[in-house]
Amino acid sequence: MAGITSYGAYIPIYRLSRETINGVWGGTGKGEKAVANADEDSLTMGVEAARDCIKGVEKDSIDALYFASTTPPYKEKQSASIMAAACDLKEDIVTVDLTDSIRSATIAIMMALDAVKAGSARQVLVVAADTRLGPPDTAFESLFGDGAAAFLIGNEGVAVEIEGSTCLASEFVDYWRLEYDKIIRSWEDRFIREESYVPYVEKAVSALLKKQNMTAKDFSKAVIYSPDRRMQPAIVKSLGLDPKEQVQGLLFDTVGHTGTALVPMVLVSALEEAKAGDRILVVNYGDGADAHALRVTEEIGKLKDRRGIKGYLAFKIQLANYGKYMRFRDLMEWEHDLFMERRMALPEVWRRRNFYFRFYGVKCTKCGRIMVPPPNVCIYCQADEKYFEEVPLSDKQGKLVTYSMDVRSRALDPPNVLAAVNFDGGGRFFSQMTDRDPDKIEIGMTMELTFRRIHDALGIHNYFWKCRPVRG
Amino acid sequence: MRESIKDKVAIVGMGCTQFGERWDADVEDLIKEATTEALEDAGIDIKDIQAGWVGTGRGSQQVPMGPPSAIIASSALQTQYIPFTRVENLCCAGQEALRAAAFGIASKCYDCVLAIGVEKLKDTGYGGLGEMYPGKWEPLYGALSTPPGRYAMAATAYFSKFGLSPQEGKTILAEISVKSHYYGARNPKSHLKREITVEEAVNAPMICWPLGLYDCCGVTDGASAAVLVPAEDAKKYRDDYVTIKGFAIATGAGWGKENEDYDFTYWAETREAAKVVYAEAGIKDPRKELQLVELHDCFSIAELIATESMFLCEHGKFREEFTEKRAYYHDGEMPVDVSGGLKSFGHPIGASGAREVYEIYKQIQGKVEEPSRQIKNIEIGLAHNQGGHPGRFVTGIAIIGAP
Numbered sequence: 001m002a003g004i005t006s007y008g009a010y011i012p013i014y015r016l017s018r019e020t021i022n023g024v025w026g027g028t029g030k031g032e033k034a035v036a037n038a039d040e041d042s043l044t045m046g047v048e049a050a051r052d053c054i055k056g057v058e059k060d061s062i063d064a065l066y067f068a069s070t071t072p073p074y075k076e077k078q079s080a081s082i083m084a085a086a087c088d089l090k091e092d093i094v095t096v097d098l099t100d101s102i103r104s105a106t107i108a109i110m111m112a113l114d115a116v117k118a119g120s121a122r123q124v125l126v127v128a129a130d131t132r133l134g135p136p137d138t139a140f141e142s143l144f145g146d147g148a149a150a151f152l153i154g155n156e157g158v159a160v161e162i163e164g165s166t167c168l169a170s171e172f173v174d175y176w177r178l179e180y181d182k183i184i185r186s187w188e189d190r191f192i193r194e195e196s197y198v199p200y201v202e203k204a205v206s207a208l209l210k211k212q213n214m215t216a217k218d219f220s221k222a223v224i225y226s227p228d229r230r231m232q233p234a235i236v237k238s239l240g241l242d243p244k245e246q247v248q249g250l251l252f253d254t255v256g257h258t259g260t261a262l263v264p265m266v267l268v269s270a271l272e273e274a275k276a277g278d279r280i281l282v283v284n285y286g287d288g289a290d291a292h293a294l295r296v297t298e299e300i301g302k303l304k305d306r307r308g309i310k311g312y313l314a315f316k317i318q319l320a321n322y323g324k325y326m327r328f329r330d331l332m333e334w335e336h337d338l339f340m341e342r343r344m345a346l347p348e349v350w351r352r353r354n355f356y357f358r359f360y361g362v363k364c365t366k367c368g369r370i371m372v373p374p375p376n377v378c379i380y381c382q383a384d385e386k387y388f389e390e391v392p393l394s395d396k397q398g399k400l401v402t403y404s405m406d407v408r409s410r411a412l413d414p415p416n417v418l419a420a421v422n423f424d425g426g427g428r429f430f431s432q433m434t435d436r437d438p439d440k441i442e443i444g445m446t447m448e449l450t451f452r453r454i455h456d457a458l459g460i461h462n463y464f465w466k467c468r469p470v471r472g
Numbered sequence: 473m474r475e476s477i478k479d480k481v482a483i484v485g486m487g488c489t490q491f492g493e494r495w496d497a498d499v500e501d502l503i504k505e506a507t508t509e510a511l512e513d514a515g516i517d518i519k520d521i522q523a524g525w526v527g528t529g530r531g532s533q534q535v536p537m538g539p540p541s542a543i544i545a546s547s548a549l550q551t552q553y554i555p556f557t558r559v560e561n562l563c564c565a566g567q568e569a570l571r572a573a574a575f576g577i578a579s580k581c582y583d584c585v586l587a588i589g590v591e592k593l594k595d596t597g598y599g600g601l602g603e604m605y606p607g608k609w610e611p612l613y614g615a616l617s618t619p620p621g622r623y624a625m626a627a628t629a630y631f632s633k634f635g636l637s638p639q640e641g642k643t644i645l646a647e648i649s650v651k652s653h654y655y656g657a658r659n660p661k662s663h664l665k666r667e668i669t670v671e672e673a674v675n676a677p678m679i680c681w682p683l684g685l686y687d688c689c690g691v692t693d694g695a696s697a698a699v700l701v702p703a704e705d706a707k708k709y710r711d712d713y714v715t716i717k718g719f720a721i722a723t724g725a726g727w728g729k730e731n732e733d734y735d736f737t738y739w740a741e742t743r744e745a746a747k748v749v750y751a752e753a754g755i756k757d758p759r760k761e762l763q764l765v766e767l768h769d770c771f772s773i774a775e776l777i778a779t780e781s782m783f784l785c786e787h788g789k790f791r792e793e794f795t796e797k798r799a800y801y802h803d804g805e806m807p808v809d810v811s812g813g814l815k816s817f818g819h820p821i822g823a824s825g826a827r828e829v830y831e832i833y834k835q836i837q838g839k840v841e842e843p844s845r846q847i848k849n850i851e852i853g854l855a856h857n858q859g860g861h862p863g864r865f866v867t868g869i870a871i872i873g874a875p
Contacts, residue, residue, distance in 0.1 A: 338597040342611040349612070356612065371730060373613060379727040402632065402736050404624030405681035408599075409616050415681065418621045422732050430729040430863075432615060438681075443632045454615045464612050 002116045003294070004160035005123060006152040006303055008052025009268040010045050011255055011312035012036045013435040013471075014328075016319045018142050024322045025137040031253030033145035035319060036131050038328045038412035039434055039452040042069040042148070043079045044463065046129035047086045047451045049148035049261075051394075052307050054087060054125065057152060063121035064094035066112060068104035068128040068260050072097050073453070073461050075179070082463060083127065085357035086451045088392055094121070102225070102286035104128075105149075105260045110165055110290070112153035123154035130259030133329060135183045143228060145256020149264035159299040160271060160280070162292055166207040170288040172196040175227065193231050197285055201225075201235045204289040205281070212293045214279075216240045219293075221274070222281040223248045223266045228257070248280075254313055269309040274300055307472055315471045317437055327412050339410065341457040349462070354390060359449065359465050361427050362388035370426035391427075393449070397470060398423035400445045405438055421447045421467050435468040446470045476752045479875060481574040482706035482713045485514025485699035488830045491818035492663040494693035499528075499540075499592040500548035502695035502823075507549055507588060510697040514709050516584065518549055521699075524556045524586040525572040527565030529821035529859075530593070545588055562859020563768065564721065565589060566696065566825025567868035571719050573700045583701060589827065590695035591820030599691055601821075619770065620680035620688055622861035627682050627773040629736035634788045638682055639674070645772035646673035647795045649686040652769065652809060655802075656816025658842045663692045663818030687772040692818030696826035698833075703875065712837045717852065717871040718752030720745040728863025737788075741867035742781035742858060749854075750783075753871040759784045759806050762871075764835055764853035766828035769813040778856055779808060782869075802845045810835075810845050821859075825868060828855035832872045 011034045018029030036045060046067055054062065065087075067080040080095035094115075098104035105128035112124035129148035134140025174192040175184050186192070201224070209215060216222075216239050224241075226232035229252060236243050248270040250262065258265055263284045270280055280294040319325055326332050352373065354360040361372030366383035372393055376385050401420040409416035417433035433441070434452060447467040454464045487509025489502050497505065503526065511518060526545040542558035545551075559568040566589025573587035593601070600618065631641035650670055656662040668686055676684035699709075706713040722745035728734040746758070755761045765784065769775035776790045784806055785793035794800050800808035811817045811831040814824055832853035834840045852873035858865045 342615065344610075344612050345607075348608065352609075369732075371727075373609060373730070375727060375730075379725060379731055402625045402629035404621050404628055404683075405678075406616070406618055406621040406624070407678045407680060409618060409621070409680075411616055416616045416618075416621060418617055418625055420625065420729060420736070426732065428730050428732040428734075430614060430617075443628070454612055462612050464615070 001158065001161045001163070002113050002153065002155040003158040003162045004151045005154040005157050006053050006057060006159065007268050007271055007308065008049045008055070008150045008306050009265055009308045009312060010048035010052060010148040011309065012040055012045065012146050013315055013317050014319050015316045016325050020319070020322055021142050027142060029142040033142070033256030034147055035325060035328060036146040037434060039454065039466070041073045041453050042071045042129040042131050043073050043082060044451050044453055045146065045148035046079070046127040046150070047083050049129065049150040050083060050087050050125055050127045053150035053152055055305065059089055061122045061154070062089055062093065062125050062152070064112070064115060064124040065089065066096050066098055066108040066124060066126045068098045068108045068126070069130050070099060070102065070260055071131045072099055082357065085353065086463070088358045088394060102260050103284045103288065103290060105264050106282070106284040106290050106292070107167070109151060109153060109162070110167065113162055116153055116155050123152050126151045126153060128261040128264045130261050132259040133183045136331065139228065140184060143252060143257045145258050147255050147258040147261050147265050149261050149268050151264065157299050159297055159303055161295045161297060163295055164208060164212045165290060165292045166204050166211060167290040168200055168204050168288040170196065170200055189228065189230070192227065193234065197227060197231050198234050198238065200289040201283055201285055202238055204291040205239055205283060208291040208293060214293060218279055219246060219281040220278040221248050221270045222246050222283070223263055223270055224283045225263050225285045226250060227285070251309070265309060271296070271300065272308050272310050276300060311472055342455045343457040344460065344462045346460070356464050358392060359394040360390045361393045363391045364388055370423070372427050372429055393423060393427055394465065396423040396425065396427065397446055397448050398429070400441070400443055400447055402443060403433065403441055417441065419447070419467055429467060431465070431467040433468060434466045473752070477574060477578055477719060478717050478752060478754070479703055479715045481577045481716045482701055482703045482875070483698050483716070483829070483833060483872070484701050484706055484709035484713045485510045485516070486697065486830045486833050487513060488661055488696040488827055489694050490661050491692050491694035491820065493594045495594065497693065499544055499590060502592060502693060503545050503548040503588055503590050506590070506695035506697040507586065510586070510699050514699040516699065516709070518551060520584050521551065521554065521586045522582040522584055523554055523576055524551065524588065525559050525569040526556065526588040526590060527559045527567070527569030527822045527825065528590050529560060529562060529565055530591065561721070561866050561868070563821050564825060564857045564859045564866050564868040565822035566827065567855065567857045567870060568721070568825070570698060570826055570829060570870065571721065571868070573698070574716055574719065577700050577702050583705065585700050586697060587700060587826060588695060588697045589823040589825050591822045592693050593691050593820060594693050601691070618680070619861065620683055623771040623773055624680040624683045626736040626777060626862045630773065630777065631682065633735060633737050642674050642682055642684070643670060644791050644795050645687050645776065646670045648769070648772040648775050649673045649815060651800060652813045652815035653686070655810050655845055656812030658845045659812045659817060660841045662812045662816055663690055664812070664816040683771055683773065689770045689815045689819045692820045694818055694820040694823045694827065696823050696830050698826055698829065706875070713875065714833055714836050714872050715875045717873050718749040720749035720752065720869045721866065722748065723866045724860070724864055726864045731863070734863055736862050737777065739777055739781040739858065739862070739865060739867065741865040742778055742856065745867040745869045746782045749869040749871055755871070758782060762852060762854050763807070763850040764810065764832055764847055765806065765808045765856065766811060766813070766831050766853065767809060767856040768824070768858045769809055769815045770819055772815065775809065775813065782856065802847050807847055810847065825855065825857040828857065829870060829872055836872070836874055
């Protein structure tokens with residue numbers, strides 16, 4: 001039976017404490033929310049989760065990548081294809097962005113299952129990520145966090161079988177954004193709960209239970225979407241689920257509501273605790289509802305090295321204040337910049353796409369040394385580039401050789417840390433360092449690589465790699 | 473090298489503008505100001521000039537098409553159809569102009585030529601040097617690699633390699649900056665004229681860890697100019713002329729930052745240029761033989777490393793050999809940057825190379841504008857200039873001396 005063969009997740013390192021938000025607007029919000037760094041967006045977070053998910057996986061078996069998000073960085077220009085390159089996937093791959101609905105993540109999983117079952121794909125990588133914003137000074141602002149999750153759907157080595165699904169579509173309007181809206185709009189919450197959320201979730205679940213000939217008691221865990229903090233208890237009660245034993249926590253106190261990524265992330269956290277034989281109910285909501293019956297197999301044991309939710313929750317840096325958050329999410333009008341735009345020539349990016357997106361260096365077959373970016377002539381033995389072969393370096397770790405911290409930099413998260421990293425096994429990367437605590441940088445520390453949005457110019461998002469202190 | 477240039481070319485006139493934030497002057501005004509002084513100093517008229525070279529990094533234009541041609545010079549000076557050429561080699565541009573002019577004389581093509589270095593940086597509306605226009609890698613690979621960001625990596629690496637705590641390292645650098653400001657305060661044409669203390673320098677606002685405010689040069693407008701003639705004709709112009717003893721340009725292969733073996737604690741290009749120029753000028757023990765070194769101290773750490781890389785002391789021994797002995801003061805054993813250096817005199821990119829030579833020229837003539845920093849009985853000095861950044865430099869060194 002087809003199902004989930006691997007999972008991965010990602011939580012950005014920055015957290016904004018709800019006390020900090022309360023301090024600005026009032027309110028009684030508790031806990032904290034994860035905030036994407038200034039150089040992150042749904043695409044880069046998706047790459048992180050995808051790379052966590054495909055660790056050790058034979059990449060040639062991935063025949064499709066579906067990216068689900070309500071906040072893709074481009075309106076026109078696919079994120080999934082950039083993501084596929086950053087994950088160093090093959091070129092003959094089906095890529096698509098599924099957007100405009102919170103449910104596009106679970107629908108993507110259903111579509112992936114269909115592709116696998118039909119035999120048109122061996123494995124499909126499904127990635128969900130979001131950086132949704134609530135209006136400032138509302139409960140949504142306080143609740144919404146950023147994050148990503150990814151699943152590999154296949155029919156060999158299945159760790160979580162997807163035994164059955166139901167899916168309902170609805171024209172109900174509850175939350176929406178117009179083309180140029182940064183923050184969500186919504187109708188009155190009781191109307192949403194009573195007329196749409198509760199009835200559609202109930203309908204989807206009861207159809208599933210009937211189809212699978214199961215009852216709510218058969219599930220060891222239930223992952224149930226909720227648009228906010230208050231709606232879920234009503235449905236838990238009406239479905240007859242035990243809120244303490246059966247309902248998987250929604251990560252609202254530690255990560256926040258991550259939109260399209262919410263159900264996938266919560267499912268990953270459930271799978272991190274799951275054992276073979278466990279049955280999990282997954283319910284997503286938005287423009288209708290869908291429900292899924294999952295069964296965990298013995299193969300779950302081979303996924304223990306995923307960083308997942310647990311791994312990424314363990315690393316965090318508190319955002320010092322709300323102003324930083326406004327900077328990261330561009331929530332104000334700022335000082336006009338007299339500097340020339342940092343425009344990047346698209347032909348240059350295209351010529352060296354294997355370097356910028358896939359982070360390939362080269363190995364000189366004359367002297368054996370590794371270089372990045374690829375030069376025209378070996379910088380060690382001056383052999384011509386015809387003696388070079390490409391080597392993928394994005395999974396490398398290395399040691400910090402030296403660094404500086406530019407306090408006056410125009411970076412959105414100063415200081416801008418410049419770093420020189422020597423990779424284990426060869427190669428030196430001169431790099432920006434991200435996701436770091438400036439007080440904890442030391443020569444010799446272990447670094448890894450991360451795909452980031454470096455800067456925007458001419459309306460183009462320029463992506464490339466940075467180093468960061470290793471997580472884990 | 474086919475033949476040494478030693479003592480073939482003389483400098484018979486030099487000029488240097490007031491350095492600083494020259495809100496009153498554009499790039500052509502600066503060229504005119506420096507050149508007028510140089511021509512008067514040589515006792516000649518612009519009509520006597522047969523060819524000219526102008527070195528500038530950007531002119532005054534922060535525009536995509538880059539800096540202007542040499543027409544900024546011919547137009548400012550109203551030369552009438554003589555050859556004028558713009559040369560550019562980053563912060564080496566001024567020295568490149570001198571070198572090209574010297575070769576024009578040495579080749580016996582001309583009798584009297586002009587070399588100008590100029591930069592107008594303060595019409596941009598912001599501090600720093602601004603963004604690079606898109607090129608290979610830039611500005612994606614190496615994004616936000618500012619000059620302080622890149623030089624500070626060398627400071628971090630140097631402290632680590634030689635076991636200096638941040639406090640110790642910063643104190644060594646502070647001593648250098650105290651000296652730069654001491655001389656800036658004693659040079660009427662300098663940009664920064666306020667003396668500072670070690671404590672002020674160590675505790676100054678951070679610019680780029682570990683470099684603070686006083687570890688970094690400012691952004692300065694200025695120009696300098698020189699009149700060059702064949703050495704055998706020099707006496708026709710003046711008795712106290714100087715001659716060029718050697719020139720070296722070492723253009724690095726440019727991949728130091730990406731080279732696993734490079735540790736950022738020395739300037740490879742400076743080492744190579746020093747070897748070449750010492751050989752050309754016949755210098756065997758630079759610390760004993762040179763009487764003044766004007767080197768490229770855009771940052772305090774740049775002075776420290778350039779000093780070591782020119783073999784003026786052993787690698788890693790700067791503190792013992794310079795800081796503790798106060799060797800780098802004008803009355804010390806090896807005076808360095810007694811003009812105030814790039815740090816305090818100022819660093820208008822293309823102007824600095826010729827400006828350093830101007831200091832040595834005036835010192836040898838015994839005519840520095842403020843006598844308290846005059847070095848006694850000085851006959852030879854070295855001007856060092858580098859463009860680019862650690863791991864990717866072009867370095868120029870000129871040795872100038874009494875004939």
